[in-house]
Amino acid sequence: MRTQIAIIGGGPSGLLLSQLLNRAGIETVVLERRSRDYVLSRIRAGVLEWSCVELVREAGAGARMDGEGIEHEGIYLASQNRGFRVDFMKSCGKKVMVYGQTELTKDLYAAQDAIGATIIEEAEDVALHGVEGDKPYVTWRKDGVEHRLDCDFIAGCDGFHGVSRQTIPLSVRHEIERVYPFGWLGILSRTPPAAEELIYANHRRGFALASLRNPMLSRYYIQVPLTDSVEQWSDDAFWDEFRRRLPPDVAETLKIGPSIEKSIAPLRSFVCEPMRWGRLFLCGDAAHIVPPTGAKGLNLAASDVHYLFQALKQHFEEKDSAALHHYSEQALKRVWLATRFSWWMTSLMHRFPDTGEFGQRMQETELDYLEHSASAQASLAENYCGLPF
Ligand code: RFL
Numbered sequence: 524m525r526t527q528i529a530i531i532g533g534g535p536s537g538l539l540l541s542q543l544l545n546r547a548g549i550e551t552v553v554l555e556r557r558s559r560d561y562v563l564s565r566i567r568a569g570v571l572e573w574s575c576v577e578l579v580r581e582a583g584a585g586a587r588m589d590g591e592g593i594e595h596e597g598i599y600l601a602s603q604n605r606g607f608r609v610d611f612m613k614s615c616g617k618k619v620m621v622y623g624q625t626e627l628t629k630d631l632y633a634a635q636d637a638i639g640a641t642i643i644e645e646a647e648d649v650a651l652h653g654v655e656g657d658k659p660y661v662t663w664r665k666d667g668v669e670h671r672l673d674c675d676f677i678a679g680c681d682g683f684h685g686v687s688r689q690t691i692p693l694s695v696r697h698e699i700e701r702v703y704p705f706g707w708l709g710i711l712s713r714t715p716p717a718a719e720e721l722i723y724a725n726h727r728r729g730f731a732l733a734s735l736r737n738p739m740l741s742r743y744y745i746q747v748p749l750t751d752s753v754e755q756w757s758d759d760a761f762w763d764e765f766r767r768r769l770p771p772d773v774a775e776t777l778k779i780g781p782s783i784e785k786s787i788a789p790l791r792s793f794v795c796e797p798m799r800w801g802r803l804f805l806c807g808d809a810a811h812i813v814p815p816t817g818a819k820g821l822n823l824a825a826s827d828v829h830y831l832f833q834a835l836k837q838h839f840e841e842k843d844s845a846a847l848h849h850y851s852e853q854a855l856k857r858v859w860l861a862t863r864f865s866w867w868m869t870s871l872m873h874r875f876p877d878t879g880e881f882g883q884r885m886q887e888t889e890l891d892y893l894e895h896s897a898s899a900q901a902s903l904a905e906n907y908c909g910l911p912f
């Protein structure tokens with residue numbers, strides 16, 4: 524079997540890249556370790572930057588997003604149960620779109636099916652070969668049969684635990700990481716959202732986030748110790764703790780119901796340099812992880828896809844490989860900016876083991892400054908809505 528671009532991983536990065544390339548007349552094969560049902564059962568991101576929205580439209584997969592996504596022009600930040608709003612339109616003239624990653628992935632699968640793209644699911648033991656030379660290939664096993672795919676380039680879109688990044692020799696690969704000493708316990712419930720816009724709450728008991736998917740589906744999170752397990756948290760215990768951390772007017776009117784999903788996610792910042800090795804190009808979580816506080820993970824995946832798509836198009840259409848050579852440098856520049864913002868927002872909003880009285884007062888003072896300074900709000904807004912790519 525032969526293709527131009529072998530794409531490892533059928534998450535949002537892999538599918539979006541495949542869709543854009545196919546539409547530009549560049550052949551792809553996507554190799555996904557899991558079944559489609561499994562991929563679509565993962566509840567993850569919820570906020571899309573506008574550039575990401577436009578890229579999905581460019582891929583011809585934006586119709587349902589445009590109909591069902593909810594445009595948000597601001598967020599609330601709360602400090603010790605008192606909130607204030609940051610107006611994105613006023614602060615930076617941009618907005619974001621609330622649309623679940625699960626729905627986006629579903630739309631990308633449908634768009635790929637509609638154009639007859641090749642997605643191989645349940646591909647086991649995917650391995651990358653010859654990446655340093657000019658004849659790379661990928662092997663895998665499916666239903667007990669070994670397969671081989673020859674290609675021009677490989678896109679490693681297989682997430683943090685994938686194989687692609689591991690292919691880059693340790694002598695070349697430089698990984699920079701911060702692991703945060705807490706996690707997020709998240710629940711999804713079929714209840715109307717706590718508020719129309721997202722609320723990020725700093726509280727002495729820990730961080731809380733009120734988010735949503737649609738007018739009848741809420742996504743809520745609380746900061747918990749890494750030693751906690753999902754089984755320890757009954758729905759009642761979650762709702763009690765969540766309410767304590769919210770502004771009282773929101774807590775009082777909060778509609779609660781049974782959780783339909785509950786999970787704990789650890790928080791980390793992670794960057795792998797370089798993002799290119801020979802004919803292998805890393806995209807999305809395969810190359811970097813940010814804590815979810817700034818809603819940047821999926822959006823960074825989209826900007827990597829944009830840079831790689833443009834570079835591959837230039838290579839095939841104009842026989843110009845300059846952008847491919849600069850891919851890692853170009854992508855990493857934006858990765859570090861989003862890493863900074865996610866780290867800053869995580870540091871501002873969470874209770875750390877060593878936060879103490881001084882740390883807490885610094886967070887409260889910074890939030891007070893944000894509430895009253897137009898330039899501080901402009902900085903938050905332009906980063907939250909997404910730096911240009
Ligand atoms: P994914 O989604 O992990 O997809 C990788 C795919 O590769 C497959 N795979 C393999 N396939 C073949 N062979 C192998 N050896 C393979 N190993 C793995 C996997 O099965 C999978 O299908 O990575 P991708 O595509 O780069 O997408 C990244 C995003 O999923 C991620 O950045 C976001 O979900 C992060 N994130 C958020 N991002 C935002 O932009 N806004 C948000 O509001 C937001 N909220 C979140 C989040 C992530 C969260 N968690 C659970 C980590 C909230 C949470 C709680």
Ligand code: PHB
Nearest residue numbers: 568569734815816817818
């Ligand atoms: C979500 O809705 O899952 C979500 C929203 C904003 C974040 C993180 C997660 O910062």
